Amino acid sequence: MTQDFFERHRALLEDAVRATETRAYWSSYPESPSPRNYGDTANEQGRQAFDALREGDFPMDIAGAGRMASHERSPYGLALQIRYPHLSADALVAASSRALAQWRRAGPRAWVGVSLEILSRLNRASFEIAHAVQHTTGQGFMMAFQAGGPHAQDRGLEAVAYAWREMSRIPERVLWEKPQGKQDPLRMEKRFTIVPRGVALVIGCSTFPTWNGYPGLFASLATGNTVIVKPHPTAILPLAITVRIARDVLQEAGFDPDVVLLAAHAPAEQTGQTLATHPDVRIVDFTGSKTNGEWLERHAAQAQVYTEKSGVNPVVLDSVEDLKAAARNLAFSLALYSGQMCTAPQNIYVPRAGIPTAQGKASFDDVAAAIADALHALTADEAKAAELLGAIQSEATLARLDAASALGLPVLAQSRPLAHPQFPDARIRTPLLLRADADHPDIQREWFGPIAIVVQVASTDQAIALARDGAREHGALTWSAYTTDPDVARRAQEAAEDAGVSLSLNLTRGVFVNQSAAFSDFHGTGANPAANASLCDSAFVANRFRVVQTRWHA
């Protein structure tokens, strides 16, 4: 290795490991795009770097690669027309396997050092990545910067910290000395070598390509595996920039850049399935739909498969101090990136008889109206709303919005198009808020996008039961509950633990149920159908490497 990246970042690594254990607030990469954090020119340079990538060949050389025209379309209407390097699945696995031969022997310090240097450079490229995230996912710029840049980098660092934590607990060598009574002891020397599983695959999603992609990428890389990054065909650019930076660092460190490869492909190619079931692919990290995730869990039997799929996230309203504050918080969660977050609430359960508040009883209709009013207030200023809502990533989500409207359910808040102050062709819609009864057949399925349903239930107990059973059957990544009654809080917590869903209680201020903070919040539990793993915990890293020992008489 030309430079000792491990020593350069050792203090940061130790802080990160400590943070995984305290789980108090900690972050490595500043979330504010302020020039104080990133310098006066970073913003403009990032924009220019992004513009330079449009309508051209993406700057990445992979031996034997052709070029493919990307199907990426900015949800804001901007032309992208980028041509990425393109290889067959077999060629990708072959190149990754070749790179593995050297990388696997480099050892934990090199794997971790290179990973940390990549993260450091990704941080410096946060503005370029932010524009790339905005114009593939449709996120507003600030979210694209924060979630796509520093927050994603924090999640990557978290995975590296867990990997180091597990690997560093295995001694490299030991003298084993077993007493034999009056005879000499048996003495063996033992050497423990950490070996990777092999070639790893990361399958990216269309909405949070970096935030959801980095944990698997860095967990695999930091444990000595080589990684093929397969972006969603409509959100290639953020991961292509990531792979470019990773390859630069690898090359500088004297490794084959093919340790990290990009598998860009057109929507019609089944690249993900072909790669995931390739006999030499030993790890798969996936974020995406339930259907595709379950397919992988069943068919990629030769690999360790980590999936984050989707679910139906419930809200239980039992009682509140301040209905307006609760409604504002909830409306923000529904509006943020137009509900295109796997953590966004969908079904808001409200008892038929209404709920107690500090200002007296609020009827069911009062509660529904309060949420609808809060949504209207949030979207009244079109320019501000456009930043909060972002744009709709895919045509499928627009179609889903139409399908939800066509259900014939009473409409509490209508979805309407908004104009973007800068991008006239941006696909922006305000959230649709419907009302349904608890037994309506269409509410226990996922309505991904700006669609939420206020569900009338007989009682809080029914609400908790529906939330629990829905999570068990369909999965849930979040569960929000509002109650002033400690006994209801306890029952909600027990039900959430039974169903394996994290619970947020009485959120009214500047924290929202869809937010998940690296180093503190476990994202996904791995205990319900929404995800088979959690970001990030020991289980997410511990099986990406194995230990092979050699022993001999001392």
Add this chain to the structure above:
Amino acid sequence: MTQDFFERHRALLEDAVRATETRAYWSSYPESPSPRNYGDTANEQGRQAFDALREGDFPMDIAGAGRMASHERSPYGLALQIRYPHLSADALVAASSRALAQWRRAGPRAWVGVSLEILSRLNRASFEIAHAVQHTTGQGFMMAFQAGGPHAQDRGLEAVAYAWREMSRIPERVLWEKPQGKQDPLRMEKRFTIVPRGVALVIGCSTFPTWNGYPGLFASLATGNTVIVKPHPTAILPLAITVRIARDVLQEAGFDPDVVLLAAHAPAEQTGQTLATHPDVRIVDFTGSKTNGEWLERHAAQAQVYTEKSGVNPVVLDSVEDLKAAARNLAFSLALYSGQMCTAPQNIYVPRAGIPTAQGKASFDDVAAAIADALHALTADEAKAAELLGAIQSEATLARLDAASALGLPVLAQSRPLAHPQFPDARIRTPLLLRADADHPDIQREWFGPIAIVVQVASTDQAIALARDGAREHGALTWSAYTTDPDVARRAQEAAEDAGVSLSLNLTRGVFVNQSAAFSDFHGTGANPAANASLCDSAFVANRFRVVQTRWHA
């Protein structure tokens, strides 16, 4: 809990956790059956306890259970005729699920405390268990005592230590405080609850029911899961005693004894498959054949599946200081429990041109003869040999011995029956040692039992390549190599790491390749087809529980 078992065993637990990190010699339970360790009456009491179990109803009450006559036959000819409680797979899962409701909320201290108390009482029952192990598996008494008793208990303790190590790193509560510039910080309280996956299943094997069964049993139990223990139908008794003791401890501690259940069944019942694919079974630990293990990996998709299967364990002979010492060590490994260990060597690769020794060149035939001679010397004293060889556990292994004899390969050492000084009907055979060429089609399959093959190869390089490729394709749990050349040692080590097999170098003294010491040796790597997990590491425990968090504004 009526007694705080956790506090009682806390010092032991802390020592055990430290031992997992140093991996130096450490053991909790004395391996010598000496009265100094176990008291003057333990041996006799254990024998009497065992005798009292024969020809009767096994003392265990499970609600709703009928009785089944066991098919266990002692390989020493002793009548067993024990009747065990019997329930259907559905009834077992239902009872386990009922017990789970309370157990899952007891928390890590209770789970670990109960586990440690069970281990402590298993240790006290080591003689009773030893007789049970001897008369189901066929092991000699000393091995049955050591491997079936204290060594198995050490492996169980190791799993509990790993479980505690992982669980105790997750804080129960934390205050999360995120700075907001000049504004007040965002402050959240968070509570992290460890939740088990649910009902776990342990599928025992016929040769090491406790040693191979305890890691999974205790890893699942210590992480809050309930456990159904399904012994091999020919080796029920050791695990039945184990389950009886576990249930006693659970009941004393105020838990439903059905937290640990016994699934005794007749050979014709497909109880293992039915249980393993039951939708409510979330964890499966399996030791047994490759066929059954691979079936589980493929079909028990609803569960985490940990398998130890089988393989073809190679020995590479390149050069030795002292051929006789090497041959003695190897012969002991072949004779120990008649090769009925998943770690016993099978294929001994020797270069056609012979090998250098300190006494000059030894030809291929010299090497083969040295091993055969060492086998003869080991088995010359019939009484001593009977203790070392043990008895043949199953008719299938006897049949395999006949099949190996019928291959038509040159015989280096003939297998012959031996008489046991105490049990005239004991099924005892000395090892069969064959000779084959490297391209013989029958050598790259498992010949489980007292069967080994000296394989003539062109060179050490071919030997290493055959060992590596065989391990990759068929699996291997151990790899032994003899060389005085550091470069060959390095190449063997690299090949073993590529193939994911642990390597023992130049064993000539009182350590044998088939032995694996808890807290130091990783048993299995999980990196080749012989096993998908290792005993014991973080990966073996970290995914048996999940974390569910609750957060609220502080």
